[in-house]
Amino acid sequence: MYDILIIGGGTAGMTCAITAAQQGARVGVVEKSDHIGGALHWSGGHMSAGGTRRQKEKGIADSVEKHYKDILNITDRTGDLDLIRMAVEEAPHTIDWLDDLGFEFAPECPRIIYGHIPYTEARTHYGVDKAMSIYKVIKPLWDDQVQEGNIELFLNHTLVGLEKIDGRYTTALTDSGRDKVKFQGRHIVMTTGGYGSNPAFFDRKHPGVPLMSSAYPTAMGDGHAVVENAGGAFKYGEFHIPSLGGVELTPGRCNFNTAWANVLTSVYRSPKEIYVNESGRRFMREDEMNADTRERLVAEKSDYKFWAIFDESAIMEKEENGNYNPIMLGETLESIKAESKNENYIWSAPTLEALALKTGLPIENLKSTVLRFNNMTLAQKDEDYGRAYLNNTIEKPPFYALLIHASVLVTFGGMHVDKELQVLDESGKVMEGLYGAGEFLGLGATSGKAFCSGMAITPALSFGRILGKRLASS
Numbered sequence: 157m158y159d160i161l162i163i164g165g166g167t168a169g170m171t172c173a174i175t176a177a178q179q180g181a182r183v184g185v186v187e188k189s190d191h192i193g194g195a196l197h198w199s200g201g202h203m204s205a206g207g208t209r210r211q212k213e214k215g216i217a218d219s220v221e222k223h224y225k226d227i228l229n230i231t232d233r234t235g236d237l238d239l240i241r242m243a244v245e246e247a248p249h250t251i252d253w254l255d256d257l258g259f260e261f262a263p264e265c266p267r268i269i270y271g272h273i274p275y276t277e278a279r280t281h282y283g284v285d286k287a288m289s290i291y292k293v294i295k296p297l298w299d300d301q302v303q304e305g306n307i308e309l310f311l312n313h314t315l316v317g318l319e320k321i322d323g324r325y326t327t328a329l330t331d332s333g334r335d336k337v338k339f340q341g342r343h344i345v346m347t348t349g350g351y352g353s354n355p356a357f358f359d360r361k362h363p364g365v366p367l368m369s370s371a372y373p374t375a376m377g378d379g380h381a382v383v384e385n386a387g388g389a390f391k392y393g394e395f396h397i398p399s400l401g402g403v404e405l406t407p408g409r410c411n412f413n414t415a416w417a418n419v420l421t422s423v424y425r426s427p428k429e430i431y432v433n434e435s436g437r438r439f440m441r442e443d444e445m446n447a448d449t450r451e452r453l454v455a456e457k458s459d460y461k462f463w464a465i466f467d468e469s470a471i472m473e474k475e476e477n478g479n480y481n482p483i484m485l486g487e488t489l490e491s492i493k494a495e496s497k498n499e500n501y502i503w504s505a506p507t508l509e510a511l512a513l514k515t516g517l518p519i520e521n522l523k524s525t526v527l528r529f530n531n532m533t534l535a536q537k538d539e540d541y542g543r544a545y546l547n548n549t550i551e552k553p554p555f556y557a558l559l560i561h562a563s564v565l566v567t568f569g570g571m572h573v574d575k576e577l578q579v580l581d582e583s584g585k586v587m588e589g590l591y592g593a594g595e596f597l598g599l600g601a602t603s604g605k606a607f608c609s610g611m612a613i614t615p616a617l618s619f620g621r622i623l624g625k626r627l628a629s630s
C-alpha cells in the first residue's frame with residue numbers, strides 16, 4: 157500500500173507527488189495517458205500571485221490581501237471563499253518555489269492581463285515557454301524521486317472505480333487495456349483534470365450549451381464520473397463561461413496554441429471588422445474592452461459563435477504603433493489570406509453577395525448591416541452599439557468572413573471538497589481517504605463565476621503541494 161496514491165500525473169498530480177516524496181512518503185501515481193504533465197503541455201501557464209519575490213524585484217507593491225480582494229470584486233464573492241483564500245495565500249510561495257528552481261520568467265512579467273477582467277496589480281506571472289516552463293523546472297525533481305524509488309509511476313492505467321475498506325477509500329481500480337489492476341493508498345488524491353474534452357459528460361452538466369473544445373485531450377471527466385458514482389457532489393457547473401477566439405480546426409475542436417482569433421478584448425487590438433450573428437446582424441460593440449462582457453454576450457447566443465466580417469484594407473491596416481496586428485494571433489497577412497483559400501474557418505470572396513453564399517449568411521441582411529456600419533463610420537457615430545473605434549469602412553474587396561467560437565479551455569464544474577481538500581458527498585459528508593486538487597475541483601471553486609487570471613493553474617500547483625506536504629506527514 158502506498159502512503160499516497162495519486163490519480164492523474166498532470167499539473168496538480170506532479171507537484172503533489174514531488175512534495176510528498178521529498179518528505180519521505182511512498183507515492184504511487186496512476187496516469188491514463190502515455191506521458192505525464194497533463195495540461196501543462198498546452199496551457200498558457202499564466203499564474204497569479206500577490207507578494208512574490210519577482211514582484212518585489214520589479215517594484216510592484218502587492219499582497220495576498222490585495223489579490224484576495226480583487227478576486228472577491230471580480231467574482232462578486234462567488235466560488236469557494238475558503239479555497240480562494242488558501243489559493244492566494246499559497247500562491248506567492250508557489251511562484252517563489254518555481255523561481256528557486258530556475259523558472260524562466262518572460263521578461264515583461266508580472267503583468268496585468270486584460271484577456272480577463274483585470275486585476276488592480278501586475279500579478280500574472282508566466283514563463284518564456286508558457287506552462288512548459290513550469291514542466292521544465294519540476295520534471296527534474298520528479299525524475300529524482302522516481303530514481304530514488306519514492307515515486308512509482310504507472311502510465312496507461314485509467315482509473316475506472318474506487319473501493320472502500322472499513323469506510324475509507326483506499327483502493328483504485330484501473331484498466332490498462334490489457335489488465336484490470338488494483339492500487340492501494342492510505343490516502344487517494346484525485347488530480348484527473350477537467351472534462352472539456354468529453355462532449356457527452358459536458359452535455360450532461362451543461363445541457364444545451366454547445367461544446368467547442370480546446371481543452372487538453374485527456375480532460376474527459378473520468379475522475380468526476382468515478383467519484384460521482386461513489387456519491388461525490390458536483391458543484392459550480394452553473395458558473396460556466398467560455399473563452400473567446402476559437403476557430404474550428406476539426407469537428408468540435410479548436411486549438412488555443414495553433415489558431416486563435418484575437419477577439420477576447422480590444423485592449424490589444426483595435427477591431428477593423430464587425431461581428432455578426434447567424435442572421436447577418438451585429439450584436440455588440442466590437443471595441444468592447446471588458447473580456448467578461450464580450451464572453452457573456454456571445455454566450456447569450458444559443459450557438460455560441462459569430463462571424464467577423466472585414467475587407468482587404470482591414471487586413472492591410474497597421475496599428476497606431478506601426479505594427480500589423482492581424483485578427484488571428486500569431487498569423488501574418490499572407491497566412492490569413494492563404495488560409496482563406498482552404499475555406500475551413502475563414503472565407504473570402506470578391507463581393508458581399510458571394511461571401512454570404514459561401515458562409516450561408518443571409519445576403520440582404522449582410523449587405524444592409526455592412527452598409528449601415530459604413531455609413532455610421534463615415535458619420536463617426538455608432539448609433540446601434542456605441543462603438544468608438546470607427547476607422548474602417550468595409551468596402552474594399554476581397555471581403556472576408558472568419559467564423560469564431562466561444563470555446564472551452566477549462567471547465568468550471570467540479571467535485572465539492574472541504575477546506576482540507578477532502579472530497580464531500582451529496583450530503584456534505586467527507587468521503588474518508590479521498591482528496592482532490594486541480595481542475596477536478598472545477599475552476600468555479602477558485603475563480604467563482606468569472607475568469608480570474610491564473611486561478612486555474614496556480615491553485616492546481618499550490619493545492620498539489622499542500623496535499624503532498626500534509627498527507628506525507630499524516
Ligand SMILES: Cc1cc2nc3c(=O)[nH]c(=O)nc-3n(C[C@H](O)[C@H](O)[C@H](O)COP(=O)(O)OP(=O)(O)OC[C@H]3O[C@@H](n4cnc5c(N)ncnc54)[C@H](O)[C@@H]3O)c2cc1C
Nearest residue numbers: 164166167168188194195199200202315349594595612613
Ligand atoms: C490551452 C489552455 C490554456 C490554459 N491557460 C491557462 C492559463 O494561462 N492560466 C490558468 O490558470 N489556467 C490555464 N489553463 C487551465 C490549466 O492549465 C488547467 O486547469 C490545469 O493545468 C489543470 O491541472 P490538473 O492537474 O487539474 O489537470 P491536468 O494537468 O490536465 O492533469 C490531469 C492528469 O490526469 C490524467 N487522467 C485523467 N483521467 C484519468 C484517469 N481516469 N485515470 C488516470 N489518469 C487520468 C490525465 O491524463 C492528466 O495527465 C489552460 C488550459 C488550456 C487547455
